[in-house]
Amino acid sequence: MRLLHRENIEDIAIGAAILGTGGGGDPYIGKLMAIDAIEEEGPVKLMDPSEVPDDALVVPTAMMGAPTVMIEKIPRGDEVLEALKMLERKFGKRALATISAEAGGLNSTIPLAVGARLHIPVVDGDGMGRAFPEIQMVTFHLHGIKASPMTMSDEKGNSVLLEAVDNHWVERLSRAVTVAMGGSAMIALYAMTGAQVKESAVHGTISLAESLGRSIREARAKKEDPIKKIMGMLNGFELFKGKVVDVKRRTVAGFARGEARFEGIDEYKGEELLIHFQNENLVAIRNGNIVASVPDLITVLETETALPITTEGLRYGYRATVLGIPCNEKWRTKKGLEVVGPRYFGYDIDYIPVEERMGRMKK
């Protein structure tokens, strides 16, 4: 267990947005929410999964919806507490800790704000090791944990408790409510025991995000190349270096869907990269060939600063370096690929790990 202070949050928000692979929410809003909470309530405790008692109740808290909406519909801050409290009432038991459902600028920091406000620890881990767009796309689901009962609340004061027959129905019903709430909602779901956290969560995600954020900060201060540092830390690959020349983006059915086109610069001159996204980046296609796909991470960094660019932040003219990063091993299993492999997202291709794709390209 250690304490996270304001400075840690700055690093975590940036690092988490790198792992957020375009989604998981805006790091600036996420940072503000957590920092506000810490300044008012004091530092938040970060707890290693191994420290969570086996019979403790742990409840993930998050934002659901299109990040494009979230930018203009900033949460009031207490709606996520309301979601958690509703779920606690449902179980007749207080949550010993909260945890992130996914890594992302907002969804890594919301649990930190919750932890600070309610004076409960946050478990150092998450349910993806990255961000994904749908409710069932968490390692918790792979381990048979039920998303429901799930609670949702919005900034107007509306709240909903869902109990669905399976996690796909939770996704369907909660997505409809999210859209009706105006495109985003604050949620609590996948309530589980400490024993389940240990087994099902991706461990160490918050610490990893913090290291990534700190490395960028330190490398920039020392005039070193922060992107190289990040690639080293995540065993990542440079997929492309270019300039954003076209972004198509629609908010449909509660998701930000679209594609971004990059024109190559430096050694990629004359080449093109296309990224498809649904909140998160799904596939990267270089000169017509897939170079990375879900569940591996496709992360867009501003070349100059190494700061992550979310899918809703992509703008014409940005100079960016695109990385491909191997995902957590849990996603590379048969069950994992059924849930988040390229076929689930409508791509008629087999998943090939990014390191394999890059190895082939070098030959």
Place this chain on the structure above:
Amino acid sequence: MRLLHRENIEDIAIGAAILGTGGGGDPYIGKLMAIDAIEEEGPVKLMDPSEVPDDALVVPTAMMGAPTVMIEKIPRGDEVLEALKMLERKFGKRALATISAEAGGLNSTIPLAVGARLHIPVVDGDGMGRAFPEIQMVTFHLHGIKASPMTMSDEKGNSVLLEAVDNHWVERLSRAVTVAMGGSAMIALYAMTGAQVKESAVHGTISLAESLGRSIREARAKKEDPIKKIMGMLNGFELFKGKVVDVKRRTVAGFARGEARFEGIDEYKGEELLIHFQNENLVAIRNGNIVASVPDLITVLETETALPITTEGLRYGYRATVLGIPCNEKWRTKKGLEVVGPRYFGYDIDYIPVEERMGRMKK
């Protein structure tokens, strides 16, 4: 308090569909649900509003959604019990009785099935004296009663508890859930005290429905004109007599919307009637002139049998008599017309009571 048996249900389902003004669900499905329950559990008690203790908990139960969907997605029967029980758990109190939210072939009989299954009485009344398509369109709402907490459940086993800031938000959120549940859901909402029932409900709706159904049955047996009898009982007017020549119907956003065109027969030969509907009939336009509008009832009866035709049952070739029937006085107030007047439904006209419109036409 009196007991309702199988025979009573047959009459109630027909009479309620007349009051349902095209909506409120299919009387055949409604009848079956209530009769099944009575045959298995015994007769159901009908309680006059004056008999309900002031501090009793009374919970309306209903089907929500497009009646076009309901025909193909017949309720299992116990999902509405689940909705009621969820709400009871929320209040930590058993419902002393249930009541109809609206008059209609299905929504008048669902509470009877609930009453039979749970051995609780059904209050002789409803929240409309007719059917309307949206959650806030009940006299309960006019009297300041909150629709939420509201529970919803479907035949798959999914359930939802909503708590919204006002009744319009209940409508918005529950409509989204209804659509996600496949277009229809069973619901419990507008939990209220006995005192509130007395003040806010339309009294005697079930008995009225039963009288209407019985009158049709008896008139047909005696070879009398059942439609004339109904007009007399409801102070209604004959708006048109004709043949259905065109029906446009779409299920959109959880509603059955559309219009039906009738070609005149007998004394209406050469004339035309157009009815617009949203689950229920909204306006009747004869030769280009509005002859009746919400909140007054526009009811389509098969000319030969006097059996009510729901909006989803309208088919080319049906010979029908269309009646205009004055609505309950509660709807004719300023607040009532704000909630269900023609302007709410997008018609830029003032409400003129049907008896006034018909009086003008005769001059």
